Amino acid sequence: MTDTSTRPETAGTASSSTPLLEIKGLKIGFKTQAGYVDAVRGVDLTIRQGESLAIVGESGSGKSTTATSIIDLLPGTGEVTGGQILFEGKDLTKVSASEMQAIRGRDIGYVPQDPMSNLNPVWSIGFQVEEAIRANGVATGKQAVRQRAVDVLKEAGLNDAGDRLKQFPHQFSGGMRQRVLIGIGLSSRPKLLIADEPTSALDVTVQRRILDHLETLTRDYGTSVLFITHDLGLAAERAEKLVVMYKGRVVESGPSQEILANPQHPYTQRLVAAAPSLASQRIQSSIAPTHSHGLAISDEGADDAELIARARQREEAGKKDSEYISVTNLSKVYKIRQGGFKTTDLRAVDDVSFSIPRGTTMALVGESGSGKSTVAKLVLQLESITSGTVSVDGQSVGALKGRDLFDFRRRVQPVFQDPYGSLDPMYSVGNTIAEPLVTHGIGDRSSRQARVRELLDQVSLPASTVNRYPNELSGGQRQRIAVARALALKPDVIVLDEAVSALDVLVQGQILDLLTDLQTELGLTYLFITHDLAVVRLIADNVSVMQKGRVVEAGTTDDIFANPAQQYTRELLEAIPGANFEFGR
Amino acid sequence: MPSNDSSALSADHFVADLDETPVKAVDAIDESEKPRSSWNDAWDAMKRRPTFWIAAFLIVVVIVVALFPGLFTSVSPTAADLPRSNEGPSAGHLLGFTFQGTDVFARIVWGTRASLTVGLIATIIVTVVGIVIGSLAGFYGGWLDAVVSRIGDIFFAIPTVLGAIVLMSILPTRTPLTVALVLSVFAWPQIARVMRGSVLSARAADYVTASAALGVSRFRILVRHVVPNAITPVIVVATVSLGTFIVAEATLSFLGIGLPPSTMSWGNDINAARNSLRVAPMPLFWPAAALSVTVLSFLLMGDVVRDALDPKARARR
Numbered sequence: 074m075t076d077t078s079t080r081p082e083t084a085g086t087a088s089s090s091t092p093l094l095e096i097k098g099l100k101i102g103f104k105t106q107a108g109y110v111d112a113v114r115g116v117d118l119t120i121r122q123g124e125s126l127a128i129v130g131e132s133g134s135g136k137s138t139t140a141t142s143i144i145d146l147l148p149g150t151g152e153v154t155g156g157q158i159l160f161e162g163k164d165l166t167k168v169s170a171s172e173m174q175a176i177r178g179r180d181i182g183y184v185p186q187d188p189m190s191n192l193n194p195v196w197s198i199g200f201q202v203e204e205a206i207r208a209n210g211v212a213t214g215k216q217a218v219r220q221r222a223v224d225v226l227k228e229a230g231l232n233d234a235g236d237r238l239k240q241f242p243h244q245f246s247g248g249m250r251q252r253v254l255i256g257i258g259l260s261s262r263p264k265l266l267i268a269d270e271p272t273s274a275l276d277v278t279v280q281r282r283i284l285d286h287l288e289t290l291t292r293d294y295g296t297s298v299l300f301i302t303h304d305l306g307l308a309a310e311r312a313e314k315l316v317v318m319y320k321g322r323v324v325e326s327g328p329s330q331e332i333l334a335n336p337q338h339p340y341t342q343r344l345v346a347a348a349p350s351l352a353s354q355r356i357q358s359s360i361a362p363t364h365s366h367g368l369a370i371s372d373e374g375a376d377d378a379e380l381i382a383r384a385r386q387r388e389e390a391g392k393k394d395s396e397y398i399s400v401t402n403l404s405k406v407y408k409i410r411q412g413g414f415k416t417t418d419l420r421a422v423d424d425v426s427f428s429i430p431r432g433t434t435m436a437l438v439g440e441s442g443s444g445k446s447t448v449a450k451l452v453l454q455l456e457s458i459t460s461g462t463v464s465v466d467g468q469s470v471g472a473l474k475g476r477d478l479f480d481f482r483r484r485v486q487p488v489f490q491d492p493y494g495s496l497d498p499m500y501s502v503g504n505t506i507a508e509p510l511v512t513h514g515i516g517d518r519s520s521r522q523a524r525v526r527e528l529l530d531q532v533s534l535p536a537s538t539v540n541r542y543p544n545e546l547s548g549g550q551r552q553r554i555a556v557a558r559a560l561a562l563k564p565d566v567i568v569l570d571e572a573v574s575a576l577d578v579l580v581q582g583q584i585l586d587l588l589t590d591l592q593t594e595l596g597l598t599y600l601f602i603t604h605d606l607a608v609v610r611l612i613a614d615n616v617s618v619m620q621k622g623r624v625v626e627a628g629t630t631d632d633i634f635a636n637p638a639q640q641y642t643r644e645l646l647e648a649i650p651g652a653n654f655e656f657g658r
Numbered sequence: 659m660p661s662n663d664s665s666a667l668s669a670d671h672f673v674a675d676l677d678e679t680p681v682k683a684v685d686a687i688d689e690s691e692k693p694r695s696s697w698n699d700a701w702d703a704m705k706r707r708p709t710f711w712i713a714a715f716l717i718v719v720v721i722v723v724a725l726f727p728g729l730f731t732s733v734s735p736t737a738a739d740l741p742r743s744n745e746g747p748s749a750g751h752l753l754g755f756t757f758q759g760t761d762v763f764a765r766i767v768w769g770t771r772a773s774l775t776v777g778l779i780a781t782i783i784v785t786v787v788g789i790v791i792g793s794l795a796g797f798y799g800g801w802l803d804a805v806v807s808r809i810g811d812i813f814f815a816i817p818t819v820l821g822a823i824v825l826m827s828i829l830p831t832r833t834p835l836t837v838a839l840v841l842s843v844f845a846w847p848q849i850a851r852v853m854r855g856s857v858l859s860a861r862a863a864d865y866v867t868a869s870a871a872l873g874v875s876r877f878r879i880l881v882r883h884v885v886p887n888a889i890t891p892v893i894v895v896a897t898v899s900l901g902t903f904i905v906a907e908a909t910l911s912f913l914g915i916g917l918p919p920s921t922m923s924w925g926n927d928i929n930a931a932r933n934s935l936r937v938a939p940m941p942l943f944w945p946a947a948a949l950s951v952t953v954l955s956f957l958l959m960g961d962v963v964r965d966a967l968d969p970k971a972r973a974r975r
Contacts, residue, residue: 324679327671337673340681482873495864499886509872549685579684
């Protein structure tokens with residue numbers, strides 16, 4: 074896929090020895106009230122004609138800042154404070170605003186990250202494509218521009234392009250919008266295309282199709298591509314060369330395959346080790362299980378009757394344990410107002426059944442809109458069940474009211490996806506973790522404080538975190554606080570709704586380790602909702618795949634990954650970036 | 659500069675010098691930093707701006723004048739020296755005399771209290787009523803929201819001054835308190851609307867869902883989580899509206915239906931000076947200037963507060 078030989082030789086004006094883009098010692102600072110803050114501290118990279126290069130790094134590494142500085146679109150107070158950006162030998166840090174305007178779009182295309190916010194909702198798609206064509210002088214005259222716009226959308230893979238021109242962004246899905254943006258980015262046949270996290274906001278299966286499409290187009294046109302991504306697997310799969318950035322510096326760069334197989338810098342080694350791929354196994358806890366349910370057969374003095382009685386007990390306990398959480402024919406119907414007094418039914422969850430044995434993790438996998446988060450809300454009793462039952466430890470939760478529901482809340486706790494939204498910004502960390510204890514009237518002031526410190530320790534945060542506020546903490550640290558809050562009431566079940574999806578890969582690995590350790594230590598049962606199959610492999614014992622509100626496939630993690638029965642499951646598996654890549658470990 | 663063990667690597671495989679790029683622990687907390695809430699941050703952002711100090715200074719001066727007018731002038735504001743009617747400044751009479759021959763400066767100083775009282779009382783009433791009604795409507799929604807919003811719309815449709823003129827003309831007594839109450843009747847829907855919108859977005863936050871999953875009651879969630887997070891836009895609007903209430907009081911007094919002429923207020927003074935505007939503009943100018951500076955300082959303060967509480971506005975600086 075990244076084989077250079079398949080690329081047609083482009084009759085470039087530049088000889089093969091001068092690189093298309095060469096960045097030398099680039100430094101970028103952001104002006105703040107406290108002075109300059111360096112975001113990029115000396116970056117060198119080179120892209121040749123027709124080559125694809127990916128900058129990989131965690132958030133805050135300076136990868137996007139580097140990319141946007143090339144076309145002078147640095148956000149806010151950002152400024153290039155040193156170094157050169159040579160594009161075909163011309164230093165882009167020195168050109169005038171009008172020269173840059175001519176280069177931007179015409180010579181260097183740009184595909185932004187979020188397709189949802191990068192098309193103007195009040196203008197038709199056609200208008201926006203034509204605007205780009207006119208701005209870059211690709212075609213002139215009403216007819217020619219219109220024709221070119223149709224061509225661009227056709228190339229973007231939208232079949233009925235003529236009709237589509239009149240439509241507005243909200244009538245397009247996320248994937249289609251990103252196709253349009255790619256089409257706009259490539260409309261003037263730029264020599265370089267900058268793709269800043271082009272598919273991060275999209276579902277995995279869509280992600281794969283978009284990237285395939287982008288690759289075909291750029292190969293056909295001989296366009297060089299600069300990818301910006303946090304996903305090492307994706308980078309290795311889509312680019313010939315990798316540049317790994319860490320805290321504003323390049324720590325390692327070179328051919329993708331070589332870097333993955335033989336990472337040299339400790340940071341790269343860490344990244345490679347943390348990259349979830351199909352080769353990974355379930356994380357094993359570093360803690361030995363504290364209690365075993367084993368009963369020695371050779372117990373002396375145990376007569377037959379006693380043995381039989383014990384065996385029966387164990388069997389019953391086993392049955393109760395193997396269906397600790399049991400979901401049967403669960404459905405949830407939302408009434409959608411259609412205008413006027415008419416409503417239509419939306420079956421968000423449709424006849425879903427599964428069970429989770431005690432102390433294990435079940436992953437509920439699916440794309441956005443598959444109904445997986447609704448199932449989580451139903452299990453948590455944050456939404457009412459339309460039909461079917463959810464029972465936890467033999468207790469049906471749908472009918473719970475008042476005091477019983479209040480007590481049920483102690484046993485089942487959630488952790489949500491967005492680490493920036495799930496903690497009240499006005500509450501200190503200590504108050505956030507103490508809230509469940511206060512609500513349920515557990516302990517007095519000092520014993521609560523002790524428990525908060527204990528919980529912080531459990532999620533590996535220093536006790537001094539108590540007085541901090543969420544805005545001072547990183548996403549991973551916030552997620553630890555959310556886990557601590559969920560653990561405060563000593564629950565049996567934790568529902569993790571995309572709990573690691575928003576985190577950088579290293580932090581994600583850390584949180585998954587933490588969750589595994591806590592499970593072993595406290596005997597927790599997890600319902601793990603995610604769209605990311607690579608993560609499932611790391612944490613889940615069992616998997617249920619959801620599509621359009623229904624469970625289409627269920628089984629143990631090993632089975633599903635080894636022999637996916639459904640086409641949909643196979644698509645999801647194939648969509649994991651870097652799945653077929655050799656990772657050096 | 660490639661490191662030493664790169665002999666086996668291909669030519670363009672670059673590895674940074676380890677000493678130059680030390681790898682830190684993943685996601686460690688910097689314990690040396692002082693903990694800070696978002697209020698701390700807002701305060702830090704505010705105190706760095708000169709505008710804040712200017713506005714704060716003016717507001718403090720106005721408040722002190724209102725509380726202790728005797729400290730600023732020893733001249734009686736009601737001692738009429740008719741022969742000196744509309745006379746210019748002289749020793750001991752900094753801003754000259756009114757038509758009635760009273761000291762302009764003394765009247766401004768003594769009139770501060772009435773103007774500020776109306777502004778403060780009206781702001782407090784409007785803010786409290788607006789927050790309560792707005793948050794209940796926004797949080798519980800449904801019929802409560804529908805009814806409250808429509809009632810608010812009805813009041814919203816009546817121009818404040820027009821409505822106040824009608825109400826004031828049927829009221830038996832006219833004191834700073836009644837003026838403030840009348841202004842509040844027509845001004846609360848603005849705050850209620852702002853609060854409602856703000857509550858609507860705050861109640862959708864994940865921390866609200868998380869609290870609900872903990873078993874925290876709906877009302878407690880509203881009071882402990884939603885209101886504190888939704889209140890910042892209201893603070894901004896309230897600061898600004900304090901200025902507009904002072905203007906509204908002056909308008910009503912100017913029209914002769916605000917405070918009775920016996921009460922000293924800037925609006926009354928402006929009204930009294932109107933008759934001799936052509937021969938003596940200064941007795942009208944000075945109370946108007948006092949009014950403008952006071953209102954401006956509250957508007958500036960509102961501006962600074964908004965910038966400080968809105969992190970996006972802060973980032974742009």
